[in-house]
Amino acid sequence: MPPKRSIHQVTLQLTAGAAAVAELGKMLGQTGVNLVEIKRRYDELTAAQRGDVVPVRVTVFDDRSFALQLRTPPTSFLIRRALGAAGSARPGHDTAGTLTSAQLRAVAERKLPDLNTDDLDKAVRIVAGTARSMGVRVQG
Incomplete structure (x- = not known):
């Protein structure tokens, strides 16, 4: 099986524990990735920092899977x-x-x-x- 190929990468500044699906949709809607799943995983990862702005780098692969990489707040x-x-x-x-x-x-x-x-x-x-x-x- 060939390795996954990255087709889209974007860094978003979202509110920890309460990411807005509309904000995700603006930047990732055209990729066809499951936005609700990204929101759920981001909220899980940032639940301890609720209320902070926690940037996340979202990488979408050619098979519509994704990877999240959290950053420190600005x-x-x-x-x-x-x-x-x-x-x-x-x-x-x-x-x-x-x-x-x-x-x-x-x-x-x-x-x-x-x-x-x-x-x-x-x-x-x-x-x-x-x-x-x-x-x-x-x-x-």
Whole structure:
């Protein structure tokens, strides 16, 4: 039997534990894959993170089977959650709040698997850059 061939691959940002079938249908409807089965499996895998935005890479194969690969939540989402507020409407002019070094480190530790570094100190600097671009002051 020949190996499965990937015919479609897409990354979606869905709400953990409560993926919307309509959102899946927009991106995967033309592939003919079972959308309800994708939703059920995604909701199962992300039930512990309910309420978070958890990106997933969906790969559809030529036999209409699929594979799901979960990612960590977006850095901006994690920063907003740690801050307890949204970013600034005018970054560089207005400040949305301040992140402590402990909060910054916690976000970097959670995001580390998806960053292009294995060093936690470099990951903290990457997250700090994202925070600054959102209008969030970084302490320490």
